[in-house]
Amino acid sequence: xxxxxxxxxxxxxxxxxxxxxxxxxxxxxxxxxxxxxxxxxxxxxxxxxxxxxxxxxxxxxxxxxxxxxxxxxxxxxxxxxxxxxxxxxxxxxxxxxxxxxxxxxxxxxxxxxxxxxxxxxxxxxxxxxxxxxxxxxxxxxxxxxxxxxxxxxxxxxxxxxxxxxxxxxxxxxxxxxxxxxxxxxxxxxxxxxxxxxxxxxxxxxxxxxxxxxxxxxxxxxxxxxxxxxxxxxxxxxxxxxxxxxxxxxxxxxxxxxxxxxxxxxxxxxxxxxxxxxxxxxxxxxxxxxxxxxxxxxxxxxxxxxxxxxxxxxxxxxxxxxxxxxxxxxxxxxxxxxxxxxxxxxxxxxxxxxxxxxxxxxxxxxxxxxxxxxxxxxxxxxxxxxxxxxxxxxxxxxxxxxxxxxxxxxxxxxxxxxxxxxxxxxxxxxxxxxxxxxxxxxx
Numbered sequence: 266x267x268x269x270x271x272x273x274x275x276x277x278x279x280x281x282x283x284x285x286x287x288x289x290x291x292x293x294x295x296x297x298x299x300x301x302x303x304x305x306x307x308x309x310x311x312x313x314x315x316x317x318x319x320x321x322x323x324x325x326x327x328x329x330x331x332x333x334x335x336x337x338x339x340x341x342x343x344x345x346x347x348x349x350x351x352x353x354x355x356x357x358x359x360x361x362x363x364x365x366x367x368x369x370x371x372x373x374x375x376x377x378x379x380x381x382x383x384x385x386x387x388x389x390x391x392x393x394x395x396x397x398x399x400x401x402x403x404x405x406x407x408x409x410x411x412x413x414x415x416x417x418x419x420x421x422x423x424x425x426x427x428x429x430x431x432x433x434x435x436x437x438x439x440x441x442x443x444x445x446x447x448x449x450x451x452x453x454x455x456x457x458x459x460x461x462x463x464x465x466x467x468x469x470x471x472x473x474x475x476x477x478x479x480x481x482x483x484x485x486x487x488x489x490x491x492x493x494x495x496x497x498x499x500x501x502x503x504x505x506x507x508x509x510x511x512x513x514x515x516x517x518x519x520x521x522x523x524x525x526x527x528x529x530x531x532x533x534x535x536x537x538x539x540x541x542x543x544x545x546x547x548x549x550x551x552x553x554x555x556x557x558x559x560x561x562x563x564x565x566x567x568x569x570x571x572x573x574x575x576x577x578x579x580x581x582x583x584x585x586x587x588x589x590x591x592x593x594x595x596x597x598x599x600x601x602x603x604x605x606x607x608x609x610x611x612x613x614x615x616x617x618x619x620x621x622x623x624x625x626x627x628x629x630x631x632x633x634x635x636x637x638x639x640x641x642x643x644x645x646x647x648x649x650x651x652x653x654x655x656x657x658x659x660x661x662x663x664x665x666x667x668x669x670x671x672x673x674x675x676x677x678x679x680x681x682x683x684x685x686x687x688x689x690x691x692x693x694x695x696x697x698x699x700x701x702x703x704x705x706x707x
Contacts (some may be wrong), residue, residue, distance in 0.1 A: 277364040279354075285364055286353045288486070289371045291346035293480065296378040298326045310615055311594045317539035318615035319550065324536065335475045366512040372487060376442045376535055377529060379483045383439030383455055384533055390432025392544035395613075396422040397449035397551060400625045402590040402632055403599035404695065405563055410631030412607065413477075417469040423697055434458065442487070443529070445511075449495070452487035459484060471612060549613060552619035554595040556637050564672065564688035572683050586686050590632075595619055595639065597648060598632045605630045606654035626651045635660070646674070659682070 275281065298304070303326060307319055330341040347627050389395040396418045403419065411419070421428050435458065441451025459481040466474035491508065498505040514522065547553035566586040569576050576585045583603040590598045612624030619636050626634035633655070635648035644665060650658035661675030662684075670690040 274364070275368070278410050282364055283350055283354050285368055285371070286418070287346050287350040289367060289374075290349040291342055292371060292375055292378075292483075292486075294342045294345060295328055296326075298323075298328070300328050300330075300503070302329065309656060312397075315615065315617075317536070317543040320532065320536045320539060321385050323533075324381040325476075326480075339475075339479075344544050363512070365510055369510070369512050371489065372448070375483050375487050376448055377525075379452070379455065379480065379487070380439040380442035381468070381529070381532070382480060383435045383442070385536060387432040387435030387437075387439060388537055388540040390428050391436065392432075392541055393422065393425045393428050394540070394544055394548055394550065396428055396457035397548060397624070398422050398425065400551070400592055401561070401563065402592060402596070402625060402634060403629065404697070405588065405598075405600070406591055406629055406631050410629060412609065413469040414471040414611065415628035417465065417471065448487055449491040452484045456481060456484035456488050544706055549615050550624035552592075552594040552622050552636060554619050556591055556593055557641070558593050559669070560591040560666075560672065561593045562591060562690045563693055564591070564690050566686050568684075568685070568687035570685035573685075584682075586684075589686070589688050592625075595637050596625060596651070597633060597637050598625070598634045600632050603633070603654065605633065608652045608654060610653075620649055620651060623651045623653070639664075646676075 277285075284445045307322060310319055310322070328338055328342065330338050333341065386395070399419045399422055403415075408416070434454065438451045438454040438458065441447040441454070461478050463474055464483055465471065465476040466477050493506065494505050497503045543549055565588050566578075569578075569586050571584045576582055578587070579585045579602070580587065581602050583601065586599065587600040587602075589600075592598075607630050608623060608627045610623070610627045612622070612627030614621070616622060622636075623634075626632075634651045635658075636651050637649070638647045639645070644663055646660070646662040646664055648660040648662065650656055657679060659679040661677055665673045665675075667673060668683075670692075672688045672690075674686045674688065675684070
């Protein structure tokens, strides 16, 4: 096929022309949002920091047809593209379009689409939002109680500099795509990068394997443009002429191009600003409400009563609380032996409600995570389970701070059973917090 000739222009025979038309329609459908549901979902996003998430969703548009998911949408797009290519082949058979210019526009669509994705995902890694540092409750969860994707997120999240480095790579490669002369380098980096992401998605069941494969294909299609010439120069060591094709634009086309470039630049700047603002004010995966003052820590439950009957410490009694963690934000988690139906979501949705910010509890068993409302005047707590499979679980409690290491909780659950828990803070040193360069005495 003449697409692979590296020292001669592409020969636009009928087969090559048909393939180009098919790819142009197919990738146009995947890159440009025509889905009305996409816009209704955007309008449904609410909250004080929704600007960041709206821009992020726009940058990561992924078409859905008839409520389908995964590769089924690819099939629908391919059918539409096939019908469009057949129709174009029939109606424009006797014309002679500028196929080099059409190929140029195909690459432009993929360049800007992939650049926005890479920069947006790069930003939420540069400012560690995608894989935040594990909560204290997660650190006190047994390794085997995590779903594989949560292990991957925590493994990356515990090293913010490394996560920021990964984000920097994505941003740099995305910026390279915005300049025609550096597209090959940017697409080559992203082909390997998103290929690795695709493999990780499969291995850790993270749920984005279809989207990551789509991005890998975008990058490969862009890289293929210069791949034969790179092979000729670097492997075959032959004299190779660079492709210097650049289409001629009339004044109207130049105006449109300049407007699009300006809009993309403004979009990227706005996305960068709103992402940084979200990171510094209220990272969207963790609750924004501050927890009870000086409560942060890990507590052993030394005394526990259920319906006024004291239950000794037990790892098998389903009613007995074993330990409790207060986060810096308004989340309290409890270790019990009661079975948990794990929330298999990724906890990556944007919401202004602390109850629905469930990244802590998503993909986790072994602990029960509660969002709470605290009335510091009447010393009351209302706990609501953040796991969507156990949202009926509620506690209405009174709390009493005995001293700087003891908190007493009393109240009832949703079944009107009474509970009494005496919590004793354990001053535990965490090697993750201390790091390698500090002398540690355990």
